[in-house]
Amino acid sequence: MRFFSVYDVIFYVAKERGHSEKDVYAFFRKFKIKKKDIEEYKTSGVIPSDLTLIDAILSYTEMSMIELELKMGRIPRGYEKVFIDKTKDIADLLSKNKNETYPILNINVPPFFETELGKLYSGDCVELLKQIPDNSVDCVFADPPFNLDKEYDEGVNDRLSYSDYINWCIKWLDECVRVLKPGGSLLIYNLPKWHTYLSNYLDQKLNFWSWIVVDMKLSLPIPNRLSPAHYSLLHYVKGSKPKTFNNQRIPLQTCRHCGGEIKDYGGYKSKMNSKGVNVSDVWSDIYPVRHNGSKNRKFNELPVKLLDRIISMSTNDNDIVLDPFGGSGTTFAVSELLKRRWIGFELGNCEIIKKRLTNKEKDKKLLEKVYKEKNKLFPDKVKELRQSNGFWLSEDF
Numbered sequence: 289m290r291f292f293s294v295y296d297v298i299f300y301v302a303k304e305r306g307h308s309e310k311d312v313y314a315f316f317r318k319f320k321i322k323k324k325d326i327e328e329y330k331t332s333g334v335i336p337s338d339l340t341l342i343d344a345i346l347s348y349t350e351m352s353m354i355e356l357e358l359k360m361g362r363i364p365r366g367y368e369k370v371f372i373d374k375t376k377d378i379a380d381l382l383s384k385n386k387n388e389t390y391p392i393l394n395i396n397v398p399p400f401f402e403t404e405l406g407k408l409y410s411g412d413c414v415e416l417l418k419q420i421p422d423n424s425v426d427c428v429f430a431d432p433p434f435n436l437d438k439e440y441d442e443g444v445n446d447r448l449s450y451s452d453y454i455n456w457c458i459k460w461l462d463e464c465v466r467v468l469k470p471g472g473s474l475l476i477y478n479l480p481k482w483h484t485y486l487s488n489y490l491d492q493k494l495n496f497w498s499w500i501v502v503d504m505k506l507s508l509p510i511p512n513r514l515s516p517a518h519y520s521l522l523h524y525v526k527g528s529k530p531k532t533f534n535n536q537r538i539p540l541q542t543c544r545h546c547g548g549e550i551k552d553y554g555g556y557k558s559k560m561n562s563k564g565v566n567v568s569d570v571w572s573d574i575y576p577v578r579h580n581g582s583k584n585r586k587f588n589e590l591p592v593k594l595l596d597r598i599i600s601m602s603t604n605d606n607d608i609v610l611d612p613f614g615g616s617g618t619t620f621a622v623s624e625l626l627k628r629r630w631i632g633f634e635l636g637n638c639e640i641i642k643k644r645l646t647n648k649e650k651d652k653k654l655l656e657k658v659y660k661e662k663n664k665l666f667p668d669k670v671k672e673l674r675q676s677n678g679f680w681l682s683e684d685f
């Protein structure tokens with residue numbers, strides 16, 4: 289199912305009737321509705337609650353509310369039972385009118401760059417994904433552009449309408465679902481706003497596993513809204529459960545000044561695993577790549593620690609990780625160091641990735657730093673601090 293906004297439906301009708309944008313807004317002005325009132329629905333999938341506006345839309349499109357909802361790609365509210373009861377009639381009607389087919393491309397493009405473990409292809413992931421066989425990849429991680437009007441390399445449009453963005457996401461998501469092996473994991477990193485739609489869609493294809501909150505360290509206030517303070521990392525699984533789920537352990541949260549624990553663990557101290565606490569679905573220990581010395585490009589680069597957690601959690605040695613939105617190549621760099629095989633796509637500059645993978649020293653050091661804290665209840669420095677301030681250590685029990 290494709291998604292359309294009210295705005296799309298209005299202009300779909302306008303196109304059919306040969307009306308210009310000016311004609312459309314002139315019609316709505318008769319109802320005292322301004323251009324900006326309509327344009328608000330360009331970036332939202334909501335049906336307006338303003339009765340004058342909805343009346344005007346129904347009047348312009350000459351549709352009933354039921355038809356409008358159907359045009360938007362949803363079952364009209366209150367008609368779910370009829371829909372279920374009449375699925376045979378609907379199926380007959382649809383199969384008589386099938387006209388959209390997905391071409392299966394058989395072009396074998398050579399990779400832009402390859403290592404013993406992986407291959408990077410330059411191009412549009414929607415097309416390249418079609419060349420990957422069904423059920424062949426153990427884990428897909430995707431960090432697409434968030435449609436925030438950011439400047440990317442040529443060919444990337446980060447300012448789509450609400451429905452164009454979601455429908456574009458559905459195109460690559462469908463392919464990701466197809467290429468995933470049974471039991472494989474799909475992890476997508478995006479803004480909560482987009483994930484409310486994408487998870488709704490994915491619920492029809494895969495099994496929901498987690499909605500992970502990745503604490504955003506820097507957030508700017510937005511008028512009339514709570515300041516956004518997290519990214520969402522969705523985890524879905526093909527089949528009833530993941531074939532690989534490696535528990536990740538991290539240190540207990542402590543005060544960086546005195547080393548004392550932040551939460552009160554009361555009588556549970558003695559039961560704590562000396563290898564650390566299980567990672568929950570709130571990740572507040574991930575920090576953005578800020579220092580110019582650590583960056584491989586100016587913008588949009590995820591930290592090695594995040595990719596280590598994702599890849600270590602959902603795959604084992606030699607498994608295949610696919611990332612359709614390579615960016616600076618963090619997924620591939622971490623896959624290399626963790627001895628996973630990988631497949632990558634990138635529409636923009638692939639040279640950055642090639643350079644990064646040709647000299648892995650910087651990423652190796654970053655990963656070593658991550659492992660200094662992994663699988664330990666208290667990293668060495670915290671241990672010293674706690675000892676000098678008289679706090680308990682797991683050895684005390």
Ligand SMILES: C[S@@+](CC[C@H](N)C(=O)[O-])C[C@H]1O[C@@H](n2cnc3c(N)ncnc32)[C@H](O)[C@@H]1O
Pocket residue numbers: 411412413414431432433434440441444588589590591612613614615616617618619633634635636637
């Ligand atoms: C948010 S960045 C990914 C950053 C990456 N995770 C990292 O850590 O470096 C998204 C990337 O997707 C690329 N991109 C956008 N549309 C694409 C498409 N259709 N096919 C392949 N890559 C695309 C952009 O050029 C950009 O580099």
